[in-house]
Amino acid sequence: MKSVLPILTVVAAILAFWVLAVIPMNMHLTADQAQRDGLVVTPETPVERQAYTGLGLTLQNTGLISRTYTLERPRLPSPHQVGAEMWDTIFEKRITSRRSLIYHGWVTLSATLVGFAIGTGLGILLAVGIVYNRAMDMSVMPWAIASQTIPILALAPMIIVMLGSIGIQGLFPKAVISAYLSFFPVVVGMVKGLRSPDAMQMDLLRTYNASGSQGFWKLRLPASVPYLFASLKIGISASLVGAIVAELPTGARAGFGARMLVGDQYGQPLVTWAALFAAAITAAALVGFFSLIERLTLRRMGMRAA
Amino acid sequence: MPTVAELAVQSLGAETPDAAHGSQVIAARALNLTFQTNDGPVHALKDVNLAINKGDFVSFIGPSGCGKTTFLRCIAGLETPTGGEITVNGMTPDEARQARAYGYVFQAAGLYPWRTIGGNIKLPLEIMGFSKAEQADRVARVLELVDLAGFEKKFPWQLSGGMQQRASIARALAFDADILLMDEPFGALDEIVRDHLNEQLLQLWARTEKTIGFVTHSIPEAVYLSTKIVVMSPRPGRITDVIDSPLPKERPLDIRDTPEFIAIAHRVRDGLRAGHVDD
Numbered sequence: 293m294k295s296v297l298p299i300l301t302v303v304a305a306i307l308a309f310w311v312l313a314v315i316p317m318n319m320h321l322t323a324d325q326a327q328r329d330g331l332v333v334t335p336e337t338p339v340e341r342q343a344y345t346g347l348g349l350t351l352q353n354t355g356l357i358s359r360t361y362t363l364e365r366p367r368l369p370s371p372h373q374v375g376a377e378m379w380d381t382i383f384e385k386r387i388t389s390r391r392s393l394i395y396h397g398w399v400t401l402s403a404t405l406v407g408f409a410i411g412t413g414l415g416i417l418l419a420v421g422i423v424y425n426r427a428m429d430m431s432v433m434p435w436a437i438a439s440q441t442i443p444i445l446a447l448a449p450m451i452i453v454m455l456g457s458i459g460i461q462g463l464f465p466k467a468v469i470s471a472y473l474s475f476f477p478v479v480v481g482m483v484k485g486l487r488s489p490d491a492m493q494m495d496l497l498r499t500y501n502a503s504g505s506q507g508f509w510k511l512r513l514p515a516s517v518p519y520l521f522a523s524l525k526i527g528i529s530a531s532l533v534g535a536i537v538a539e540l541p542t543g544a545r546a547g548f549g550a551r552m553l554v555g556d557q558y559g560q561p562l563v564t565w566a567a568l569f570a571a572a573i574t575a576a577a578l579v580g581f582f583s584l585i586e587r588l589t590l591r592r593m594g595m596r597a598a
Numbered sequence: 599m600p601t602v603a604e605l606a607v608q609s610l611g612a613e614t615p616d617a618a619h620g621s622q623v624i625a626a627r628a629l630n631l632t633f634q635t636n637d638g639p640v641h642a643l644k645d646v647n648l649a650i651n652k653g654d655f656v657s658f659i660g661p662s663g664c665g666k667t668t669f670l671r672c673i674a675g676l677e678t679p680t681g682g683e684i685t686v687n688g689m690t691p692d693e694a695r696q697a698r699a700y701g702y703v704f705q706a707a708g709l710y711p712w713r714t715i716g717g718n719i720k721l722p723l724e725i726m727g728f729s730k731a732e733q734a735d736r737v738a739r740v741l742e743l744v745d746l747a748g749f750e751k752k753f754p755w756q757l758s759g760g761m762q763q764r765a766s767i768a769r770a771l772a773f774d775a776d777i778l779l780m781d782e783p784f785g786a787l788d789e790i791v792r793d794h795l796n797e798q799l800l801q802l803w804a805r806t807e808k809t810i811g812f813v814t815h816s817i818p819e820a821v822y823l824s825t826k827i828v829v830m831s832p833r834p835g836r837i838t839d840v841i842d843s844p845l846p847k848e849r850p851l852d853i854r855d856t857p858e859f860i861a862i863a864h865r866v867r868d869g870l871r872a873g874h875v876d877d
Contacts, residue, residue, distance in 0.1 A: 492704050492705075492706060492708050493708055495676055495702075495704070496702065496704065496708055497725070498675075498676060498695070499674055499676070499695065499700070499701070499702040500698065500721075500722045500725045500726065501695055501696045501698060501725075502725045506725050510721065510724070510725070511710070514710065514712045515710075515712075517712070593711075593712040594711060594712050594713070594714065594753035594754075594755075595711050595712055
C-alpha cells in the first residue's frame with residue numbers, strides 16, 4: 293500500500309494538466325458558440341480569431357473560461373465530462389442497450405479472451421517445439437519476430453476480409469488478430485523459462501537417468517512458470533489492443549473499437565473518450581487479475597513473486 | 599563376490615593394492631580425456647589409474663584444472679573418456695548411471711525452489727518409480743540421517759546454506775545407491791559450517807558404509823575425511839600421489855592436531871607442490 297501515495301500524486305498531476313489544457317484547446321469553439329449566443333467576443337470575427345493560438349485567445353477572453361468546460365462537442369473534453377459520459381453509459385443504460393459500454397466492453401472482451409487463449413496455447417506449443425526441436429529452434433524465432441514487425445493496422449483488415457469471404461465472421465476474426473499479437477510474448481517468455489534450468493540441474497536429472505518427459509514435467513515446466521506469468525501479463529494487454537484494432541477498420545457495429553470510431557465519425561468526442569478510458573480500465577483490470585493469479589500461484593509453489 | 603568384469607579389470611593389472619580388503623567398486627585404467635576447444639585440445643585427464651574399494655572414502659584434491667571434477671564426472675557417466683577404461687560396479691559408467699548406482703552431490707545444493715525439502719528428496723524417488731508409501735518412508739529416514747527431521751515441509755529459501763546442502767545430500771542418499779559422489783559439496787560454505795558438516799559426513803559414512811568419492815581443494819578437509827587421498831595436478835590433469843590414510847575410522851575434530859594428521863597434510867602439500875614445478 294506504500295505505492296498509493298506516489299500513484300495518486302502522478303494521477304493528480306495528469307488531471308491538473310488535463311484540466312488546464314481544456315481551456316486553450318476548446319477556446320476557439322467556445323468563442324464561436326458564445327458569439328452565436330450573443331456575447332461579446334474579441335476579436336469579433338471567426339477569421340480574425342483563427343490568427344490567435346488557443347492560449348492567446350484565452351488571454352483576450354478570460355470571461356469565457358468557464359464555458360470551455362461545458363461544450364457539447366469539445367475538442368478536448370474535460371475530465372468531469374468524460375466521467376459523466378462513462379457513468380451514464382456504464383451504470384445508467386441497460387447492458388443490452390447499444391449505448392451501454394458494458395455491452396460494447398463484453399463484445400471486445402470476449403474476442404480478447406478467446407484470442408488470448410489461442411495465442412497463449414500456440415505460444416506455449418511453439419516454445420516447447422523451439423526448445424526440443426533443433427529445426428524449429430533455427431526456423432521459428434525469426435518468423436515470429438518478423439510477424440511482429442508488420443503493422444497490425446494494415447494486416448487486420450486483410451485478415452477480416454479474407455476470413456469473411458470464407459464465411460467466418462463476428463468474434464473469431466477478431467480473436468485471430470488478438471492471438472496474432474499475444475502469442476509472441478508467450479513464445480519469448482516460455483523459451484527463456486523452459487531453458488532457465490542450468491547445466492547442473494540438467495546433470496542432476498541425468499544422474500537419476502530421468503527420461504525426457506520427466507525432465508519436462510518435473511524441471512523445465514515448473515521452472516518456466518514465473519516467466520510464463522510475465523508473458524501472460526504482456527499478452528493479455530496485447531490481446532485487448534488486437535481486438536480493438538480489429539474493430540476499427542472494418543465497420544464493426546459493436547465493441548470498444550466501434551464506439552471509438554462512431555464517436556470520431558459523428559463528432560461525439562465524449563463517446564470516443566469514454567470508450568478509450570473504459571478500454572484502459574479493462575486492460576488494467578486484466579493485468580491486475582493476472583498479477584493476482586501470479587502471486588497466488590507462486591506462493592503456492594513456494595516461490596516468491598518476482 | 600567380484601563380477602566377471604571386475605576380475606577382468608584386475609587381471610589387466612589395474613592398481614590393486616587394497617584388493618584384499620574388499621572388492622573394487624571403481625577401477626580406472628590408463629584413463630584419458632581430451633576436450634576439443636576453440637583454443638585447441640585440452641588434456642583434462644592423462645593416464646589416470648585408480649582403484650577404489652568398497653567402503654572407501656576417497657578424496658580428490660588439487661588446484662583448479664587438475665581434472666578432479668572431470669574424473670568424478672567420468673565415474674558418473676556425465677563425461678565420456680577419450681581413452682582407457684573405467685568400470686563402476688563392474689559396468690561401464692553409463693550402465694552404472696542407468697542402474698542408478700550412485701548418488702551425486704553438486705557444489706550448489708540445487709534444490710528446486712518450487713518443491714519443499716521433502717518434495718526435493720522425493721524427486722529421484724518419483725523418477726525411479728517408488729511407491730508413495732515407500733517415498734514417505736525414505737524421506738523420513740534420510741532426513742533423520744542428515745539431521746533435518748522436522749524440516750520436510752519447509753521450502754529451500756527458508757533454510758540456511760548448510761542445511762540446504764545437507765538436504766541435497768539426503769536427496770542423493772534417498773534411493774540407496776552404494777556410491778556417493780560429491781563435487782566440492784561444502785566449497786561454498788564458511789569454515790565453521792564446513793567443520794560441522796565434515797563431522798556429520800563421517801558419522802553418516804560410518805552408519806551407511808557407502809563408498810564415497812569426494813572432490814575438494816581443502817587439504818584439512820581431505821585429510822580429515824578420507825581413507826585414501828588422491829593428489830592431482832593440472833596441465834595435463836593427472837594423479838601425482840595416492841595416500842592411504844593411517845588415521846583410525848573414529849575421528850574427532852581434534853585429530854587434526856595430532857602428528858599423524860599433520861604428517862599426512864604435509865605429504866599432500868608436497869604432492870600439490872610437485873605438480874606445480876613443471877608449469
